[in-house]
Amino acid sequence: MNNTPKLKLGIVAVSRDCFPMELSENRRKAVVDAYNGEIFECLTTVENEKDMRKALKEVKSAGVNALVVYLGNFGPETPETLIAKEFDGPVMFAAAAEERGDNLVNGRGDAYCGMLNASYNLALRNINAYIPEYPVGTASDVANMINEFVPVATALIGLKNLKIISFGPRPQDFLACNAPIKQLYNLGVEIEENSELDLFASFNEHENDSRIPDVVKDMEEELGEGNKMPGILPKLAQYELTLLDWAEEHKGSREYVVFANKCWPAFQTQFGCVPCYVNSRLTARGIPVSCEVDIYGALSEYIGTCVSQDVVTLLDINNTVPKDMYESEIKSKFNYTLKDTFMGFHCGNTAACKLTSGTMKNQMIMARALEPNQEPNITRGTLEGDIVPGEITFFRLQSNADSELTAYVAEGEVLPVKTRSFGSIGVFAIPQMGRFYRHVLIENRFPHHGAVAFGHFGKAIYNLFRYLGVKEVGFNRPKEMLYKTENPFE
Numbered sequence: 001m002n003n004t005p006k007l008k009l010g011i012v013a014v015s016r017d018c019f020p021m022e023l024s025e026n027r028r029k030a031v032v033d034a035y036n037g038e039i040f041e042c043l044t045t046v047e048n049e050k051d052m053r054k055a056l057k058e059v060k061s062a063g064v065n066a067l068v069v070y071l072g073n074f075g076p077e078t079p080e081t082l083i084a085k086e087f088d089g090p091v092m093f094a095a096a097a098e099e100r101g102d103n104l105v106n107g108r109g110d111a112y113c114g115m116l117n118a119s120y121n122l123a124l125r126n127i128n129a130y131i132p133e134y135p136v137g138t139a140s141d142v143a144n145m146i147n148e149f150v151p152v153a154t155a156l157i158g159l160k161n162l163k164i165i166s167f168g169p170r171p172q173d174f175l176a177c178n179a180p181i182k183q184l185y186n187l188g189v190e191i192e193e194n195s196e197l198d199l200f201a202s203f204n205e206h207e208n209d210s211r212i213p214d215v216v217k218d219m220e221e222e223l224g225e226g227n228k229m230p231g232i233l234p235k236l237a238q239y240e241l242t243l244l245d246w247a248e249e250h251k252g253s254r255e256y257v258v259f260a261n262k263c264w265p266a267f268q269t270q271f272g273c274v275p276c277y278v279n280s281r282l283t284a285r286g287i288p289v290s291c292e293v294d295i296y297g298a299l300s301e302y303i304g305t306c307v308s309q310d311v312v313t314l315l316d317i318n319n320t321v322p323k324d325m326y327e328s329e330i331k332s333k334f335n336y337t338l339k340d341t342f343m344g345f346h347c348g349n350t351a352a353c354k355l356t357s358g359t360m361k362n363q364m365i366m367a368r369a370l371e372p373n374q375e376p377n378i379t380r381g382t383l384e385g386d387i388v389p390g391e392i393t394f395f396r397l398q399s400n401a402d403s404e405l406t407a408y409v410a411e412g413e414v415l416p417v418k419t420r421s422f423g424s425i426g427v428f429a430i431p432q433m434g435r436f437y438r439h440v441l442i443e444n445r446f447p448h449h450g451a452v453a454f455g456h457f458g459k460a461i462y463n464l465f466r467y468l469g470v471k472e473v474g475f476n477r478p479k480e481m482l483y484k485t486e487n488p489f490e
Contacts, residue, residue, distance in 0.1 A: 003256050003285065003305070004309065005154055007065065007066050008038075008063050009038065009066050010040040010059040010068065011031060011040070011041055011067070012042040012044070012045075012055045012059065012067060013028035013046070013071075014046040014070065014072070016074040016075055016076050016114070017048070019109060020106065021047065023072055023073050024045055024070070024073050024096075024109070027109070028041065028045070028072055031070060031139045034143040036143065036147075037146075037150075040062045042062075043058070045072075049079050049082065052080075052083055052086075056086055064089075065153075065157055066091075066150075067089060067091045067092070068092045068093075068142075068146055068149070069083050069092070071094070071095035072096050073110060073111055074110040074117075080121075081118060084127045084129050085125055089153075089157060090149075090152065090467075091130065092130040092131070092145070092149045092153070093118055093130070094131075094135045094142045094146075095111035095112065096111045096137075096138075097138050099138070115136060130152055132145040132148065148459065151308075151460040152460055152467065154306045154307065155464050158256055158302065158303075159187055159299075159303070160188040161255040162189045162258065162299075163189070163190040163254035163256070163257050164190070164191045164192070165191075165194065165257060165259050165260070166193050166260040167195070167260075168194075168195070168196065169262070171265065176447040176449075177292050177447055178401065179260075179293075179296055180401070183399040183403060184299070187468060191295065192250060196262045199242070202246060205242075206239075206241050207238060209241050211237075212241065213237075216234055216237045219233050219237065223352070226360055226383075228359055228360050229376075230360075231380075232381055236381055239273065240281060240282070243261075244282070247259070247287065258289070258301065259282070259290070260290045260294055260295045260297065260298040261293065263279075263291050264292075268366055268379055273380060273381040274348070274378075274379055274380060274381030274382050275289075275381060276382040276424075277382065278381070279349040280350055283301065283313065283349070284353060288312065288314070291349060291449075294447070294449050296396070296397060297314050300314075300395060300396045300398075303461065304393070304453035307457050307461055307464070308455055310455065311351045311353055311354055312452060313351065313452045314349065314452070315345060315350075315424070315450060317449075318343050318344060320338075320341075320343070321341045321342065321427060325417075326341060329418075330417060330429075334415060339434030340432065340433045341428065341433065343425055343428065344387070344426050345421070345426075346424050347382050347423050347424070348363065348382025351383075354387060355386065355388065358383045358384070360384075361382050361383075363380075363381070364422050367379040382424075384423055384424060386418060386419050386425060387414050387426030388454070389413070389415060390413060390455075391412075392413060392453065393410070393411050393412075394410050394428070394450045395408060396446060396451055397465060398446060400445060405468065406446070406472075406474075407473050408440050408446065408473065408475065409461045409465065409474075410458070411430070412431065412433070414427065414429075415428070415429050431476055432476045432477060432479060433476065435477065436475075439483035439485050439486050440474035440475070440476075443483070444474060458475070462475070
């Protein structure tokens with residue numbers, strides 16, 4: 001993924017001056033040895049503020065962009081929290097467990113106690129830090145904590161250096177994708193909002209671009225037998241080059257770019273195609289392109305890209321699974337109720353690598369209005385097929401109508417069940433989806449778009465949302481755990 005940060009981890013040990021410094025140093029070395037990856041070991045152990053400045057200079061000189069502050073013993077509250085304040089990047093705090101029952105005099109570090117003071121001091125200074133679920137452990141335990149910190153840190157760095165480029169406005173009657181942008185700035189994300197006319201002008205300038213044949217060839221190779229409408233590929237290639245050039249020319253001071261673009265209805269009549277396949281191709285390269293100017297959908301997709309280091313997609317939480325289809329293909333094979341299932345769909349924006357068999361088609365819904373009863377022309381450009389079965393995480397970060405950050409995350413799977421439908425589509429199953437749908441998605445006024453990561457990444461995404469200041473992250477609660485708004489009387 002060229003559009004996501006490359007993490008360089010570092011670890012700094014801290015030591016309270018009334019404890020042996022060697023305790024922290026030896027425990028830090030043990031963590032580095034236990035960690036199965038690259039991590040820069042800062043040799044300056046921090047006891048005071050001068051040590052703190054020296055250690056920061058050391059890690060910054062090494063190019064560290066995500067830091068572990070490790071309490072090898074009780075730790076000094078002021079310098080250890082000032083590290084987090086002055087380090088320009090995500091910081092994780094963890095503490096050492098005691099090693100042996102026969103070494104609890106000179107070998108006792110009391111980091112279990114020190115971690116409490118560290119967290120309180122971070123709060124006093126209004127400093128965000130990543131603190132694991134249980135932040136005290138052996139060297140191997142802390143190494144595992146660092147592994148769980150990696151996707152969160154990657155996303156945090158990505159957001160800090162991200163620009164969302166939008167081309168709008170939203171389609172008519174599409175207030176569901178309303179996007180108060182203040183929270184983007186609070187997150188450190190930059191946004192560039194443009195008119196659809198700006199995009200159209202740039203598209204026309206690429207009409208005879210000499211690179212178009214090479215892009216068409218690449219599309220042909222990707223589509224293979226699914227290349228059912230080859231005549232539309234040059235126009236799609238022209239559009240792809242337009243977006244890629246715009247990204248490069250407009251990223252400005254930012255390193256990473258995503259798009260939130262208008263895609264109907266005037267798009268078809270003016271651009272002469274449907275942009276879905278191009279959106280899928282850019283998303284596969286780590287540059288998510290959301291539909292319908294869904295700014296927070298693009299943001300969510302980018303988060304999923306950073307966390308999973310894989311291709312993501314954006315889908316409508318779209319339609320129910322028919323009861324007869326559930327009875328014949330799901331009920332006896334999978335441990336889900338009918339209400340646990342639904343279909344996730346979009347016109348054709350899911351990358352070819354995440355479809356069982358991608359085929360170039362025209363957008364049926366748009367054709368009803370724009371090209372009724374005729375051979376498809378301007379509605380060509382969707383990549384259609386069933387989404388690959390397997391584990392997924394469905395999630396979204398959103399600014400609501402009151403400009404408050406809200407979010408949800410739920411783990412589930414795409415079932416190996418043929419959809420018998422059109423678009424990029426899959427039969428999804430999420431435990432207790434029916435209750436989640438009512439008491440999280442509807443109750444908290446989430447739009448119909450959700451980001452999909454291919455794998456179970458709920459823990460990392462949940463931790464990231466909490467770090468970003470989301471007060472309450474919705475999730476699919478088990479049956480015995482009621483939602484606040486749920487009627488306890490069945």
